Amino acid sequence: MYLLGYDCGTSSIKASLLDAETGRIIAAFTSPEKEMPILAEKSGWAEQHPELWWDNLKSATAGVLSRAGIDPADVKAIGISYQMHGLVLVDAQQQVLRPSIIWCDSRAVSIGQQAFESIGTQQCLEHLLNSPGNFTASKLKWVQDNEPKVYARIHKAMLPGDYIAMKLTDTICTTISGLSEGILWDFKKQQPAEMVLNHYNIDPRLLPAIVATFAPQGALSARAAAELGLKAGTVVAYRAGDQPNNALSLNVLNPGEIAATAGTSGVVYGIGDQPAYDAQSRVNSFAHVNYAPGDPRLGVLLCINGTGILNSWLKHNVTAGLDYPQMNEMAAGVPVGSDGLSILPFGNGAERTLANRDIGAAICGLQLNKHTQAHLLRAGQEGIVFALGYGLEIMRNMGVQVKTVRAGDANMFLSPLFREAFATVTGAQVELYNTDGSAGAARGAGIGAGIYRNPRDAFAGLSCTRTIDPVETNKSRYQEAFALWCQRLNQHLS
Numbered sequence: 001m002y003l004l005g006y007d008c009g010t011s012s013i014k015a016s017l018l019d020a021e022t023g024r025i026i027a028a029f030t031s032p033e034k035e036m037p038i039l040a041e042k043s044g045w046a047e048q049h050p051e052l053w054w055d056n057l058k059s060a061t062a063g064v065l066s067r068a069g070i071d072p073a074d075v076k077a078i079g080i081s082y083q084m085h086g087l088v089l090v091d092a093q094q095q096v097l098r099p100s101i102i103w104c105d106s107r108a109v110s111i112g113q114q115a116f117e118s119i120g121t122q123q124c125l126e127h128l129l130n131s132p133g134n135f136t137a138s139k140l141k142w143v144q145d146n147e148p149k150v151y152a153r154i155h156k157a158m159l160p161g162d163y164i165a166m167k168l169t170d171t172i173c174t175t176i177s178g179l180s181e182g183i184l185w186d187f188k189k190q191q192p193a194e195m196v197l198n199h200y201n202i203d204p205r206l207l208p209a210i211v212a213t214f215a216p217q218g219a220l221s222a223r224a225a226a227e228l229g230l231k232a233g234t235v236v237a238y239r240a241g242d243q244p245n246n247a248l249s250l251n252v253l254n255p256g257e258i259a260a261t262a263g264t265s266g267v268v269y270g271i272g273d274q275p276a277y278d279a280q281s282r283v284n285s286f287a288h289v290n291y292a293p294g295d296p297r298l299g300v301l302l303c304i305n306g307t308g309i310l311n312s313w314l315k316h317n318v319t320a321g322l323d324y325p326q327m328n329e330m331a332a333g334v335p336v337g338s339d340g341l342s343i344l345p346f347g348n349g350a351e352r353t354l355a356n357r358d359i360g361a362a363i364c365g366l367q368l369n370k371h372t373q374a375h376l377l378r379a380g381q382e383g384i385v386f387a388l389g390y391g392l393e394i395m396r397n398m399g400v401q402v403k404t405v406r407a408g409d410a411n412m413f414l415s416p417l418f419r420e421a422f423a424t425v426t427g428a429q430v431e432l433y434n435t436d437g438s439a440g441a442a443r444g445a446g447i448g449a450g451i452y453r454n455p456r457d458a459f460a461g462l463s464c465t466r467t468i469d470p471v472e473t474n475k476s477r478y479q480e481a482f483a484l485w486c487q488r489l490n491q492h493l494s
Helices: 050-068 109-119 121-128 136-146 148-152 160-169 176-181 194-200 222-228 242-249 308-317 324-332 373-397 416-426 437-448 472-493
Strands: 002-008 013-019 024-031 075-082 088-090 156-158 214-219 235-241 258-262 266-272 284-287 298-304 342-344 362-364 404-408 429-433 464-468
Touching: 002 050, 002 160, 002 437, 013 050, 013 437, 024 050, 024 437, 050 160, 050 222, 075 160, 075 242, 075 437, 088 160, 109 121, 109 136, 109 194, 121 194, 136 148, 136 194, 156 160, 160 214, 160 222, 160 235, 176 235, 176 284, 214 437, 235 242, 235 437, 242 258, 242 266, 242 298, 242 437, 258 373, 266 373, 298 373, 308 324, 308 373, 324 373, 324 416, 342 373, 342 472, 362 472, 373 416, 373 472, 416 429, 416 464, 416 472
Parallel strands: 002 075, 075 235, 258 404, 404 429
Antiparallel strands: 002 013, 013 024, 088 156, 214 235, 258 266, 266 298, 284 298, 342 362, 429 464
């Protein structure tokens, strides 16, 4: 008996097959080999064609089934992880009306800020735990204002994961966790956020019906089964945004537990059981995957858009064909602090931790007679760590305790320099695990379908691959470099 998990990201779609009994991944496949394109018609815009996600999901499914060599009828449940905060619009025939406005698109910043002020900042924070900001509801308002003909044809406004679930089941629905990430859930009234819908003049009928995060959410249609090579009727039993799902994949479900990831974006995600918000909405609180009105679990999310994408930019534009392990080795040859060179990794759209400002990336303190390619590589990794450390200070001020952080043994955490710097700057012990988003989605499907009695059973096959403690001998040097980085950031913000 197997569970199929999809991780539908910005760059690619990954499918993993998990043996439900052993909890081990037996096969995985990612499509495409190169990153999916992001359309940027104007500065600050970021769009993708949802049909491209579906095409690559089909390719990933074919690849994982081929590698596994199993009978597709033995796949008993499907789970979905997806890029958060995007907007997908479909008509009554479930046809996409325009490209998806994705998470790092900045066009709705001013719309959200105006709504924050008009509705009332305290009203928003107490009910929504956030500003409407540059999230899905504000992006839908942008379409209403700027593309009225498209808006008039909308049957449902969805998140990217809702679209994937629709393609699998022909059923349109969403979750409380999903509505909260779009700033469309009222935590006080425990219902869709009328204050936002009314302010934006959005018909509540545009929102999908609500289903539980862990539960049968639809069955694989005959059409989708034929396209995917799976059995019709296979249950879709879980969906969640990529960061809540990343936390699930690391068994981070209870107050005080922390998850981190450093892929295209960098995220620290802490769990609490009390409403918490930042007055400037620089970090955000959402309903976690195991949220229930009578037993709330809230995820406090710190997101830095320009993390792994900075490392990728350095690889393609600064190095002469080096791979990431070679880059890591070269960077490690430079002392802590990069000899006074700092990089601000904010070149991927408006940053929430900077109050939705888009200041771009910056290289600070470059000395042409001293700094080398290796300095740039180290300063890039340190800059990502410092940006996450900057956001963590905001989280600490909200009462989030940061002692142990769990992360997948992947992406930036594959760099010894990065993980040592992260542990030392944050003062947290870092535990790395052999898991990822698609594995988490597969386990979530097992929980939702009732194959696992509880999360403890679902995570029986999860193991820690390594533990990284702060390096006390380097602590003062990192503190000095972090202080210089913060000073340079403040200069750019002033």
